[in-house]
Amino acid sequence: MERYLPILLLFFVAAVVAGVIYAVAIFVGRIPKGGPVNLDKERPFECGNPSDGASTLRPTVKFYLTALVFVVFDIEAVMIYPWAVKFSALGWNGVATMGSFIALLVVALVYVWRKGALEWEK
């Protein structure tokens, strides 16, 4: 149990620091003028043009699809890093294992391709 105490402590410190910063920010924001909240004060400061149009705009589903495919292949590709580190230790067995893994990825890629998920316009 004692081994985990520092982690708990870390959580605690993080919470305190975040809380303090937040509190200070609010407190500091109140000090100047002391006047009431007005529209100008609420406006985002130096954040580009004033927003225009509906705030709940729905982006097309194609973005999600592409993002999803990207994430899937990205995460799978990460698996190759630890393998590469241990490459020589694993030997041919490792090559075969990674070969079948990549083959599976290729199958998935082919499937995605055939299904038209890689095409923006159909």
Added chain:
Amino acid sequence: MSSFLVALAPLLVVGLGGLLLMLGEAFAHRERGGSGPSADLAIGSFVTLAAGAVVAFSLWLVGPENLGGAAGVAPFLIIDRFTLFFDIVLCVGGALAALLAGGYLPEHKLDRGEFYPLLIFSTLGAMVLASAGDLLSLFIGLETMSLGVYALVGFRRGSARSAEGAVKYFLLGSFAAALLLYGGAMLYGATGHTDLAGIGAALRGGTLTGADYGLAIVAMVLVLAGLAFKVSAVPFHMWTPDAYEGAPTPATSFMAVAVKSAAFATLLRVLVSAFGDPASMSWGTGWPPVVALLAVMTMTVANLVAGRQESVKRMLAYSSIAHAGYLLVAVVALMTQPGIAQGSILFYLLAYTVSTAGAFGALILCGSRGKEAVSYEDLAGIGHRHPVAAAAFALFLLSLTGVPPTAGFFAKLYVVRAAIGGGFLPLAILLLLNSVVAAYYYLRVLVYMYMREPAPGAPVAAPMRSGYVTAALLICAAGVMLLGLWPTRSLELAIDAALAAR
């Protein structure tokens, strides 16, 4: 080196078959107006999964102890008779769902090819889950199975119900998976092992410190909760009716049958291998009283609520929860009668698989597009209008009720015997009382089918015609009758399998 491929043959057959079907579906050229992808894919999936079952059965005949490669994959995957038994049950459940889908999807204009690869990969996940002997592979199996099933539940894209069910199942399923994972992490922290046997040995050894024991107890709580979600035990059951109702019926059948069986397989493995020590199995502060309480609540709540349902499909969903409760009674009996109780659970799952898949199949057969069989009223008088569909439905419901000489009767008989033999008479009596309550809503369907006539002008169900569904029903009916007329042999097999897991 390649001998482990033989040991993994059932998994490989199903996995590669699924990949091939997936590619085949992607490369197939179809002209508009032709038959949908179901026509080929249903057969393909059925053959793949049936091949998985056959390969598993051949390994059974060879004897997994004779497979050199089995040791090579342990403890991540344990290839023993227990695993092979579940491989067969799961493949049968999946294959039946594939056949049902072959009739259901075209009929209801849902004919998209993804259904079948999803089904096969879910089955694969379930098989991995059933064979997992390590928390890591267990989790991988669980997620492989669940992700596919989440998608299957939401397969009826046009339906709000379907989407609702899928989202609820996904959210709560992730929650449960997180609990399980958290529990697993704690177990590792307490014992330094991720393999179930190692965890069991560490807990049994008595070398842990007091704080580690505390951690192990909390871990047990979380793991139990995570698995209770998968077997949909009360109070972790609330997603079940929504997900079952929203899913297309073949997927519902798959969930009720294969997902539940796999969950019970892993529950048994975890409880026996990891928490099989006297302290975890204690009647004082162990899992048996917890599981007993879950069993009682599950049976009682599910049966009471099921009796109040108006939708037959929802009723079947609650009924599947109730059956999980009966099975939990046998899980409690593991404490004193490990071999017999486990054997009875395995036999029950086999009997339950054919009965439930059959009941969902009959429900599919009773309705057609626009004239679905949803409520009891829809089924009024169908016994006279369509005797074959009704007779099949009646058979499966009688089996679920537990009427001799059907499979369900012997399944219940063996569970009750295990409970009584183990010294849990009150649980056995509660089980029997609950069966009586359950008879009410099962027989209610029969009453509507045979003794009521539809109100004039009321919508009635019109049966569909499909060779696939009929074939599935024939297989189920044969199974129900075979297990009912010749239960001893299958029970012996189940007990063999149960003994292997110890």
Added chain:
Amino acid sequence: MLSTIKQQFPATNFALLALILLMPALGALINGLFGKRMGKDAVRLTALASIGGSFLASLVTFIVVASEPGSRVTWTAWRWFSVTGRMRQDVGIDLAFSADGLSATMLLIVTGVGFLIHLYSTGYMAKDKGFHRFFAYLNLFIFAMLTLVLGDNMAVMFIGWEGVGLASYLLIGFWYEDEKKAAAGKKAFIVNRIGDFGLIMAMVLLVWYSGSLRFEDMQQRSSGLLTQVTLWPVTDLHQTIMPHWLASALTPASPWRVSAATLIGIFLFLGCAGKSAQIPLYVWLPDAMAGPTPVSALIHAATMVTAGVYLVARTSFVFVLSPAALTIVQTTGALTALFAASIAFAQTDLKKVLAYSTVSQLGFMFIGVGSGAFGAGMFHVITHAFFKGCLFLCAGSVIHAMHHRIHDDVASQDMRNMGGLRRYLPLTHATFLLSCIAIAGIPPLAGFWSKDEILFRAFASHIAPATAAVWVPPVWWGKMIFFVGLTAAVCTAFYMFRAYFLTFWGEFRGWRVVANFRPKKHGGHGHGAGALAGPPPHESPGVMTVPLVILAALAVVGGFLYAEPIHVAPLAHVLEPVFQKASQSVIVPEAAHGLVWPLMGAGVLAGVVGVAAAYYVYQVRGGAPARAFATSTGWFYRLVRDKWRIDELYQHTIVAATNAVAETAAAFDRWVIDGIIARLTAGTVALGGALLRAAHTGRVQVYAASMVAGVVGVGWFLVRPHADALVDTSGLRASGRVSLTAASGHGYSYRWRTADDDESVAYGHDKSYAVDLELCEKRTVYLGVKNAFNQAAERKYDLCRDANVPRAPGSQEAAACCSLDDAGRETAREWVRSKLKELDETQKRLEETKRAPEGLLKSLEQRGIKVEQLPGAPPAPQPPSQGPGGRP
């Protein structure tokens, strides 16, 4: 030939039985699945071929069994399942079939009469659109009936028992368009479930007390059935949680006990009464006539309804052990015979007359088996199958003819619309007449021999009790039964001939019933249309009349199968060996044999009187006396016509009570479940919803909350310590040792202390603890546990070693010393100590007395004389305390 068959089919593996069973099953399957596409001819061929083939195989089986009286052929398919018996032994139950004389005879009836009725149905049902369905059901029925008859054990028989019920239910409701017919099916279904309850209870008790469900084994071990069963009180009520005064009030002075045989017999008979339509469960059978007439003939007259009689005969070894149960069977049979006959007097529906006649005749069969005349009872089953089958088929033929004219289901069965039909249906008329003579009991037709034998045995025989304690009915009881039966026989002759004269004599009254006549609907007869000149009734086609003729012929000559009085009884050699063991307990006094002929005379007279009365009333006087009787005793006549209003009675008592319970449950449902619980739940959810307002609406949060509650609940249970011990008192009686074993848990430490120790005892790892108690000593043990989270719990165990002591010093009244207070227990312990001391002294003296003969024995042995037991030596008394008893 016979030896070839016996070589082909050894008696222990008689696979021909499988063939007998499978052919109808196959026929049902083919007709059910493909019948619609096959066409009527193929359906007809399949149905007839399967039953015909089954009949031929049955014939071979019968010959094999009959060739060697008392033999039995068996076919075991496989081990079905096993249950645990009273001695914790495995009781295996096989899927096995066997045929002995009784089964083989029933086989012939079922397949033979079944074949004829199938043949008849091909004509009768020819125009029905459910032709294939009808034959599928009918074949299914034959299959189930054969399973019932061939079952080697009660479990297999029960499948057949349920199967015939199912087939009967399907066939009663065959014309399901009709609401009334569906209701009739439902009634049969419900009434038979009551009977099934009895049968299941009987099976459970049989397994328990005889250790088998095989008829053969049960017969061999039937002595176990003489065990006395305590019905009430089932347990010592004072030991239960109920208050003392209630327990005393509920405990009778002496426990109510019956022998297992009586209990089983009554339960079996409840099942039989359901299936065979006896009082009080007969109400379904008359309504079952809603089905097609061949069904009534086959199922509700010839075969299925006799299953109850068959079961009583089959389990005769149980019934002879309990004369009480047999008396119930006999009396119920007699009452049913008379009661149903009285109802048949006033029925105008031809099929209803036959239905009540069947109920009445079944009563006769039960008089037979209830009097211990199992062979005679079964023989009446056979003759009844012939003549009642024929009568029903004749009725079918009449209805067939009437329906062509009247086109109304109800009116075409009403005898008031018939009359004079002998001119139009000559063959039907002749066969009907022969069957009527047979059922009326006029010699030498079949019904005479069977009914006469039953009445004779009821009069003369009685049961020898197995032990002296068994209750036997008084001797005059059998005489009473005889006279009731005789009266019923007069009634039988009367109402059958009433039906006969009303149907076939006089003028045809159907000309006038034209209200429902629809000439255009039924084309193809070529008869002129018109209100008064409808097509006259005409004889049925050949496929329907051939079975009539065969059955009528059998009704004429069938009696000589078992004509005991004239010693022509070939069937007796087949049937009697089956009842050999049971018949040993049935005594027919020598003196009674002189009564055979006088009693037979009385029986014949009864038949003649009945026929003559019917002839006078309905032929000579044209029914005038009956009408006069009806008007003079209006209320009584209406009561009889309305079947004694038994249906209404049930409606207002049992059904109403059931409804009331259902209503109460529904009200409970409405007010408590819906009103309180549902609202409470809704309220809680609403409250939860208010609390979770910040989140979105939707119930998935509730789901998650429920899961969290579950996790918290499970966690709360597992994190808390549970002090719980297994108390082993097996050594308490002998040595006073009680061992306690604490339930273990992860990280647990335990602490044991008694009331004297204080709280400071340390926790350790000792899970077990043992205490040694003296007699009447009470001690309290505390188990404390501390768990991995350092939480502690404690539990108290009160232990006491009990003994029976006087309630007060010197008093005669006994008490359990553990129930006394501290002071009382101390006195009791004093008393026990003094008693033990006395015992010790007695034992010492005993040892001394034994030593003397021992010395004598030794000296005798030295002289070469061996003495096994000293004459007059006192038997060694067994002192209740420990120590070896004296052994010379």
